[in-house]
Amino acid sequence: MLIDETVRCIREEGFSAASARHIIERAGVTWGVIQHHFGDRDGLLTAVIDSAVDELVAALEELATSNPPLDTLAMVEGTWAAFATPKAMAGIEILTATKALRTELANRHVTRLATALEVLRARLDIGDDGRHAEAAEMLLWTTPVAMMIANMFATEPLDVSTAQNAVARLIDRDRDSARR
Template sequence: MIDETVRCIREEGFSAASARHIIERAGVSWGVIQHHFGDRDGLLLAVIEDAVDRLVGSLEALSDPAHEMNTDELVRATWEAFANPKAMAGLEILIAAKGLRAGLDTRHLERLGAALAGLNERLDTGDDHAHAAALSMLLWTTPVAMMIAEMFATLPLAVGEAQKAIANLIDQHR
């Protein structure tokens, strides 16, 4: 159900993701959603939580100092962590349904905050901690902004040049 909800939102947009439409696409009954999620909001929260869990796992792996990679690889991997269908669907839900935010388990958001802090630590190699924090924020907010732009773009956006620019900026200021 989570995967079908993600596909529905990515293919047709949040407004098309009614409970009726999702169950039609999935070929199940309303009872399946009720049994596993309670209602449509429960299903949407499950999509967000699954997206956050996957994102946190990716960011924790990227934050691991034993995971050797150059700056270009770090930027691409961070981009991939944020710009995947589940993360994009989760973000679209959060944008469209602000009321659902209150239902999120705070542990998910705390883990996300810790994972982002770990990414910051990976970039913090000098005495200028504020600069490292700004670079870290740029590293993860740029793919999030591109995710939002993709919601409105008709063609896939070329991200290679943006990734190179971020990698160059990080390398110049480390």
Template sequence: MTAGRRTSPRRPAAGRQQRGDRTRELLIDETVRCIREEGYSAASARHIIERAGVSWGVIQHHFGDRDGLLTAVIEDAVDRLVESLEVLADPDRPIGTEELVRATWEAFANPKAMAGLEILIATKELRGALGGEHMERLGAALAALIARLNTGTSREHAVALGMLLWTTPVAMMLAEMFATPPLTVNDAQQAVAKLIDEYR
């Protein structure tokens, strides 16, 4: 290097990638918060970029457009949900019925899953755009969870109990969107656990 000549430090590619991943995650998280706090209708591209403190170009760079961002929220929610359900479906992991119900509830009732569901309910066109792979993975995880309930009962009972196990928290999530008083989740969880134990 010659005297007086400065070279700007080079940033490693990994640093740019990590920063890009953080920005992408920030936008997904801010979209989830926006939907959970203000509802799907408030999640315009303009409002999300205002909340996240970024430009429209950042959304375009990472997601293409608003629909790409919303699809990414759904995909992230499904990925996290599948991971949680796969842990619960592991036959080598002992788990009591009440714990299974509570953990399944938590998997479905987290903010990302709730925002993803709200997007899916509100946007018919995004349902078709969502890759079949995500729905197949979710279906396989739910089938494995149902198989865990198939002990000493008929296959039909296990399927019905499995449907009850995951549809009840989804129904409660929908009810929470419209209910004014807080809903008693604990009572509902205990009722589902009792029903599963009775018919298992």
């Protein structure tokens, strides 16, 4: 419940509003509940990030193992949907705002995400030549993250379909180029 309330607080009011006091007021609990389950506010924020990465990796793994296999556009759309969940967006906002947590969690989570993205890349049959494979993996995660950040500042939700189509076309073109 506290993780979900922290996510809602960050998504509705921004990271700066997510003080421990404000979160416990919103959740209707005491400070002792946070201390018991998470230790302190950083522990709660870490739990939000851990939960977000767990859900993100599970979604990416599900995309990679879909049967029948997804075409490139469906894979891109699914990847974007995985990165655009409220929890993933709150996790990105936390990591953007907190250098200490970003440093602490980077290795553990980057490794898990990289592994999930490698499986997606393999499913897209881009090949293993470093330049093409790396470019596809970068497009699959950096573009939706950039759009998430852009949506944080936009007054109206941004239409991502044009960007998704462009990413899918770039991946397909890159795959075709790598095969030649």
